[in-house]
Amino acid sequence: MADILENKAFPSSILDTDLYKLTMQQAVLQHFPNVHAVYHFTNRTRTTSFSRQCVDNFQESVSRFTNLALTESERTWLESTCPYLSKDYLDYLSAFRFNPDQVSITFIPDSENNMSGQIEIEASGPWVETILWEVPLMATLSETYFQTDDTDWNYEGQEELAFDKGKTLFEAGCSVSEFGTRRRRSFQTQDLVVRALIRAAKENTNTGGRLNGTSNVHLARKYGSTPIGTIAHEWFMAIGALKGYENVNELALQCWEEVYAKTPTTLIALTDTFSTEAFFKEFMQDPGRAQKWTGLRQDSGDPLVFAPRVKEAYQALGINYREKLVVYSDALNVNKVLAIQKQCKELGFERVGYGIGTFLTNDFRRLSSGEKSKALNIVIKIQSVDGRPCVKLSDDPTKVTRETKTLSSTSRRYSSCSIVT
Incomplete structure (x- = not known):
């Protein structure tokens, strides 16, 4: 080493x-x-x-x-x-x-x-x-x-491991983005992962699978790829703290539109900051905004619950859900992506994307034992x-960002949230 x-x-x-x-x-x-x-x-x-x-x-x-x-x-x-x-x-x-x-x-x-x-x-x-x-x-x-x-x-076999993951996903028709900067084992790891995914995508030309790009702006520039990413939980969290939690999701989306209304690729809404059900309650109140936004991103909870809920919401609003993008980015691996892809095809979704992070950029085994070498959480x-x-409530209690008094107050506003303090 x-x-x-x-x-x-x-x-x-x-x-x-x-x-x-x-x-x-x-x-x-x-x-x-x-x-x-x-x-x-x-x-x-x-x-x-x-x-x-x-x-x-x-x-x-x-x-x-x-x-x-x-x-x-x-x-x-x-x-x-x-x-x-x-x-x-x-x-x-x-x-x-x-x-x-x-x-x-x-x-x-x-x-x-x-x-x-x-x-x-x-x-x-x-x-x-x-x-x-x-x-x-x-x-x-x-x-x-x-x-x-x-x-x-060590790095032995890492590039081929990433290539094989990409090859499996692309052959299954999946559209993948590399999201592994924050918890990568090293810059070198992420660099070789992006390189391997680009190679795997180039070798796959018949199934519709593709590499959309990487969240890492520097590596996107280095490899002539597309930088991918729009909005994170902190936008919703901070606006809730500054402006109050009444219709906070709608307010956060409105503020974002004032900057990016002419850029559809940036209009992908993160749904789970205060629970996905709370998001949909507000989202359903404005069909015009729902039509304007390109798609929705799932980042906590059960991913197999998400697509049916999205389809139901768009259909209730009279919006063609097949034209909308659905993005998944919560602790994805190959098996999870393939299960989601199968469900989305069965439901009729035509635009589905996957942002995969730690599974690509911090998937190692110990040299001494062959056991999993765990990434930092x-x-x-x-x-x-x-x-x-x-405050962040999430659809996963382990991801809650809590300050007890504020969290309790926010949870009461969103009675659909299962978080208990």
């Missing part, structure tokens, strides 16, 4: 992030340029500890984020590839520099030996600035951990805006 240990984790470009951070940053710049935000890190698997050396290496990497800046060639590429990013926004992004003083990193020892423990991470500052911290912080921490603490693995979520706590 010497080849891994010699390289410290560090983003190779300011574009080494997911596209939805750029699209949301532009929307925040337009609507909420003066809002203050706080982001908080959660290690969902508390049995996983970090060594003090890992935390020190991570902190050193974060201090070097100040070196990242949009280059002229990157800006030119964004102008031609992402025309929905305005000149004013690209001017802002060109001038943007990460401020590591916005990030607090604390090591909490597990025991008296002081050598391993948990890590606390908080990013605080203007929302329009701190919004860019989430993805590279997570990717850098994951790569640092697998360089420092868990080194019982980590998240960084927006915690508050202008001092007001943010």
Whole structure:
């Protein structure tokens, strides 16, 4: 593992992030340029500890984020590839520099030996600035951990593994996007995965399966692929905290339309921030908006419940559901995708997409035993805006972002949600 240990984790470009951070940053710049935000890190698997050396290496990497800046060639590429990013926004992004003083990193020892423990991470500052911290912080921490603490693995066979996954999915007619930046084992892993998927897609020409692109903007540029992504939970969470929860989904969609109304590819609504049923209650109230938005994305709960519910909703509104895009992005693997694909075909959906992340960019086995080498189960979520706590209910209790008083109040508003506090 010497080849891994010699390289410290560090983003190779300011574009080494997911596209939805750029699209949301532009929307925040337009609507909420003066809002203050706080982001908080959660290690969902508390049995996983970090060594003090890992935390020190991570902190050193974060201090070097100040070196990242949009280059002229990157800006030119964004102008031609992402025309929905305005000149004013690209001017802002060109001038943007990460401020590591916005990030607090604390090591909490597990025991008296002081050598391993948990890590606390908080990013605080203007929302329009701190919004860019989430993805590279997570990717850098994951790569640092697998360089420092868990080194019982290597890259042998990884590109062919990714190729075989892509080949199976494309032969089944699936439209796939690579979504693996945040929890990747390393940048090198994601790079070889994207390369392998492109190769698999080129070799499959007869089944309708395709590679839509990658969420990673830097890798999309490197490989001439399409950057993929629109909107994340934090948009809905922050607007709920700032504006209140009465019709929060509709308000969030309206604010988004004011930035991207002329760009159908960005109008894919995330449905589960305050539970999918709560979303549909509001979505059904405005047939015009339902018709305008290109599609809907499922990111928690039972995926096999989603497509029948979407079909029912569109039919009730008199909208041709066959013209609408349905996207799945919750912990997907080959078997899950194939099951969803089968159901969607049976229901008559003609436009179905799959965003696959950790299964592609962090699927390794231990060299010593052949057992699964588990990815970190980590998240960084927006915690508050202008001092007001943010809430995510989700359709999966393990994904709830909770601040007890606010969560209880929000749950009462959405009586269809099963979350109990």
